[in-house]
Every structure is written in structure tokens, then in C-alpha cells.
Amino acid sequence: GPTVGVLALQGDVREHRGILESLGAQTRAVRTAAELGAVDGLVIPGGESTTMWRLARTFGLLEPLRKHIQSGLPAYGSCAGMIMLADRIRDGVAGQETIGGLDITVRRNAFGRQIDSFEGELDFPAIGDPALRAVFIRAPWVEEVGPGVEILARVRAGTSTPVTPEASVSADRFPASPEASTSAGRIVAVRAGGLLATSFHPELTADARIHAYFLEIIKEA
Numbered sequence: 001g002p003t004v005g006v007l008a009l010q011g012d013v014r015e016h017r018g019i020l021e022s023l024g025a026q027t028r029a030v031r032t033a034a035e036l037g038a039v040d041g042l043v044i045p046g047g048e049s050t051t052m053w054r055l056a057r058t059f060g061l062l063e064p065l066r067k068h069i070q071s072g073l074p075a076y077g078s079c080a081g082m083i084m085l086a087d088r089i090r091d092g093v094a095g096q097e098t099i100g101g102l103d104i105t106v107r108r109n110a111f112g113r114q115i116d117s118f119e120g121e122l123d124f125p126a127i128g129d130p131a132l133r134a135v136f137i138r139a140p141w142v143e144e145v146g147p148g149v150e151i152l153a154r155v156r157a158g159t160s161t162p163v164t165p166e167a168s169v170s171a172d173r174f175p176a177s178p179e180a181s182t183s184a185g186r187i188v189a190v191r192a193g194g195l196l197a198t199s200f201h202p203e204l205t206a207d208a209r210i211h212a213y214f215l216e217i218i219k220e221a
């Protein structure tokens, strides 16, 4: 089977490795350019994209990551990892950079003013039935996709995004942007060639289909 690296600067590395290994893949923690050069695919986990960006820059890993992804290394980014793979971000911190490669614009913490975290069922035709139970934690959504990008999943119409008491209090002082006022229909999974990204965290559920799908993408590459 393939050897899949998991970028191990920060975030939920262990959960991704566990699922990938349960599917028969070998995994490696990736912290250096040499380690990056030795894998057939890379998972960029959820965590905090600002921290991941700063650590990647500090460790001299940002350019090697860009180089490998530009030259075709398959990569799957979950949540903060989706942000790292995006060419453009909104609501980033000042100067925040990404690895890029996916021609998408993502909004950080997009669901966040209403709800920090929620779960919802998603239709994800690329992996078939049944619907996927998706866990969102301070998640981004995708606001724009370029012509080569395939939309794999959207938040279902009718998915309730309960407003917390704290959120409704602070909403008076910090009104949600018009963009953030509704989540139904928002794009939460995309693919372009060997690059896959989801707003949600499949590594936190028992459903291994997203990781199996990524292993298929690696095999095709």
C-alpha cells in the first residue's frame, strides 16, 4: 500500500494516522522536507491554520510543501488543512499565508459567530450512500471555486445551526456578516485533481470513507 504522510506540526495527527492504518496504509509523521520527499500523499490535519502556517514558516517547510504540491503530490486537508491548501483566505490574521494549490477562496471560522461546532448529515456522491455524518469545529467554508474545482458536498438545506445564548447576546454587538447568516448550501468539500479538502473532520468519526477516497486518489496519481 501507499505511504501517507501526516503533516505533524500541530493538530490532530494521531487520529488521521489511526484511520489510514486501519485501511492498510503505512503512515509517517512529516516535519521536515526530507520526510515530505518520502511519502506518496500528504494529509494536512485540522488544528489552527495560523499556528500551522507560523510553524511551517519557522521550520522552513512552507516552500518545500508548495513545491511538492505544485509538482503533483496528492494532499488532503481537513478543516485547518483545507485553509492551508486554499489559494485565497478571508478572515485570516494579518499576513497569514497558505501552502495553496487549490483554486478556492475559503472563509475562516465561517460558521463561528452562530455556532462554534455542530454535526450534520451530508450527501457526498463521490463516496455514495449512506449520508455522511460530518463534524464541524470552528470550520471554514468555501466561498469561491475556480473552473477546475469539483464541488463534492454542501451543507444540506434544512440543517439546523442552533444559535447559542452567548452568540445571540454578542450578535447585538458583533452582527454576523450577511455571508455568515445562512449555512445551508455552503460548500464544505472540494477536489481538484490530486487535491482534496473538507471543512469537517472525518478523523473524529468511525466512518473511514473519506480517507478511503483519498487513498483511491493517491492510487490514481
Ligand code: GLN
Residues within 6 Å of the ligand: 045, 046, 047, 048, 049, 050, 078, 079, 080, 081, 083, 108, 109, 137, 138, 139, 140
Ligand atoms: N478555525 C481553525 C483555523 O482557522 C480551524 C479549526 C479546525 O481545524 N478545527 O485554522
